[in-house]
Amino acid sequence: MKKYELIEHTADVGVKAYGNTVAxxxxxxxxGMFDIITDESTIDPVGEYEIMLDAPDLEQLxxxxxxxxxxxxxxxxxxxxxxxVMISQNHLSAHVYGxxxxxxxxxxxxxIKAVTYHMLQVSKEDxxxxxxxxxx
Numbered sequence: 092m093k094k095y096e097l098i099e100h101t102a103d104v105g106v107k108a109y110g111n112t113v114a115x116x117x118x119x120x121x122x123g124m125f126d127i128i129t130d131e132s133t134i135d136p137v138g139e140y141e142i143m144l145d146a147p148d149l150e151q152l153x154x155x156x157x158x159x160x161x162x163x164x165x166x167x168x169x170x171x172x173x174x175x176v177m178i179s180q181n182h183l184s185a186h187v188y189g190x191x192x193x194x195x196x197x198x199x200x201x202x203i204k205a206v207t208y209h210m211l212q213v214s215k216e217d218x219x220x221x222x223x224x225x226x227x
Contacts, residue, residue, distance in 0.1 A: 095123040098210075098224065104201065105210065105224035113149065113213065114178045116221045120153070121160055121174045121187075124225070128164060129197040134172030136188030144183040149213040152183055153221055157206045160187065168192045201227050 098105035106123035110116035125131040142159055146152035156176075163169045171189035178184075205226040212222040 094119040097123065097127070098222070100210070100224055102227065103207065103209070103224045104203075104227055105222065107220055107222040109218060109220045111219065112178075113215055113219060113221070114176045116213075116219055117153065117156055117176045117178065117183070117185075118174045120221050120223060121157065121171065121176075124157055124160065124203065125171055127201050127225070128203060129170050129192065129200045131170075131172050133197055134170050134189050136173045137190040138169070138188065140169075140171075140187050140189075142183070142185040142187060146181050146183075148181060149178075149215070150208075150211050152178070152181055153213055153223060154206050154208065154211065156183055156185070157223060157225075161203060161206065163187075164192075170197060203227055 095108035108116050108119035144155045171187045173188040176185045203225040207224045214220050
């Protein structure tokens with residue numbers, strides 16, 4: 092099974108990510124997002140950060156998850172390449188691993204401005220997937 096695929100959309104770019112569980116799909120969509128921002132394969136798991144989120148539904152949880160990662164990326168210049176996610180009901184608990192962005196090490200990708208609600212999907216049925224578009 093492929094982890095994710097990029098979705099081209101007029102002025103946006105998106106990710107459709109798959110998994111055996113919803114939590115695994117959340118991991119793969121985060122990997123896809125950081126592959127857009129920089130080459131995710133060059134990120135070393137130097138620092139560990141904990142993220143805890145609650146939302147009224149899985150769609151909002153997905154937006155909040157990616158928005159939190161985007162906030163850490165923008166505010167602290169962090170890039171992440173490894174994610175451990177647990178989801179119970181509408182609660183997410185995650186440990187994310189990465190390092191400070193280094194122009195000499197990480198390629199410059201596309202700047203993501205925001206996570207959007209356009210075409211947002213979370214499927215808990217087979218196939219399990221999540222889909223999101225980013226404003227670039």
